[in-house]
Amino acid sequence: MVLGLDLAGSENRKTGVCIADKKVKDVFTVKKDEEIIKVVSEIKNLKVVAIDAPLSLPKGRKNIDEKNSTHFRECDIELMRMKIKFFPITLGPMRMLTKRGIELKRKIESLKNIRVIEVFPGALYDIFKIPRKDKKKIFEFFVKVGFIAEKHERELSQDEFDSIACAFTAKLFLENKTKELGNPSEGTLIIPEPSLFGFI
DNA sequence: CCCTCTTTTCCGCCCGTTGG
């Protein structure tokens, strides 16, 4: 099983959660870290947790709040070179999200031996040429690749779609269909193998 | 629920200047 999390920066906002293996089993939202930990601990045979949030700091930056000119990790620079747009981790609310992501990764890894990876739905959408905010197109893509059923009883939110994108990236990761950006000693970002476009 | 403002950074584009 894999778990996709579209992490919010604050516990007052909704975090998208997607539980899947070959297909999506459940999609919902939660708010507190405590609830996320509960979900993680209850899933049997959980292999990978894929989180949409920065899970590391650039080398040369000890603290996220420190004001210095280091704003990017190697994986961020590689993303930039691929012309995939994203917000720097030092931008306003992103600082909060980064702190929460790093802390959550630590909590999950201390819980049991689960691989926690950083992912980015925006990169998945760009690689597969789906408009990032077009829920209809995103839904159609996941139906086409056989990850979700054609009918869903409820309209899903953007947070939930993003969590599905995280879970899908985790599934590709287990199938060795992903690319690891950056340096493992600093922290890496897992994205779908770009050459998959058109073959999936 | 929705909208608007703010945050940081880089890229792309246009225009002006400069040097060959």
Added chain:
DNA sequence: CCAACGGGCGGAAAAGAGGG
């Protein structure tokens, strides 16, 4: 006279706060 370089400006990216 024209190409090449560079500076300035606008836009885009994710998310929270605050107000409707």
